[in-house]
Amino acid sequence: GGDTxxxxxxxxxxxxxxxxxNTLAPxxxxxxxxxxxQRSRRPxxxxxxxxxxxxxxxxxxxxxxxxxxxxxVNKVMQALALAFQGDxxxxxxxxxxxxxxxxxxxxAEISAEESASGLFGxxxxxxxxxxxxxxxxxxxxxxx
Numbered sequence: 001g002g003d004t005x006x007x008x009x010x011x012x013x014x015x016x017x018x019x020x021x022n023t024l025a026p027x028x029x030x031x032x033x034x035x036x037x038q039r040s041r042r043p044x045x046x047x048x049x050x051x052x053x054x055x056x057x058x059x060x061x062x063x064x065x066x067x068x069x070x071x072x073v074n075k076v077m078q079a080l081a082l083a084f085q086g087d088x089x090x091x092x093x094x095x096x097x098x099x100x101x102x103x104x105x106x107x108a109e110i111s112a113e114e115s116a117s118g119l120f121g122x123x124x125x126x127x128x129x130x131x132x133x134x135x136x137x138x139x140x141x142x143x144x
Contacts, residue, residue, distance in 0.1 A: 001014050001065025001066045002015065002017075002065065005064050005066075006061065007061065010064070015065035018065035018066060018069045019065070019068070021069075022066070022072075023073045026076070027073075027080065030045045030047075030084075034084070034089070037084075043087070043089040043090065044089070044123060045077070045084070045091040045092075046093075046119075046123050047077050047093045048093075049070050049077075049094060049134070050067075051136075051142060053071040053073065053074045054095075054142060055071060055144060074093045074134055074144065077091050077092065077132075078132050078144075081132030085128065091131050091132065092126060092130065092131060092133055092134070092135055093135075094122065094134075094136070094137065095137060095142050096115045097114070097118070097137040098110065099111070110137075115137045118137040118139065119137050122138075
C-alpha cells in the first residue's frame, strides 16, 4: 500500500496496486483454475488474508490500503465460496497469524514454520461444510 497511508498523505497508485495483488489476483487465479479444481478429488481455494481485514476487529488508523484490500478479499472469497459450492470446491480466506517475518517483525507471536504447519493442518481437514468461513492458522473460525 505504499509508505504513505495516512489521512493527510495517501499514495493512491500504491493503494490500487495493493488491491490488484491482495484482492483481484486471488479471485482471478481461482477463476482461471476452476476447471482444474473441478477435476480434483479434494479441491480447495485458500487465500492468505489477515485479521486486519476483519470488520469486527478494530484496527488503528493507517495501513488503509492493506486493511481495505484484505477486507475486500475476505468478502470476495465468501461470495466465491457460494459460486463454487456446487462444484464441491472449498473456498476460504485464512489469517496466517502474526508471524515473525520482515512484515511481522521480530516481536511477532509465531514463527513462519508454526504458521505454515498450522495452515497445512487446517487446509487438510477443510470440507465443503467449512466453505465460505474465515479461519485462523490454528484452525479456529475468525470473526468477519
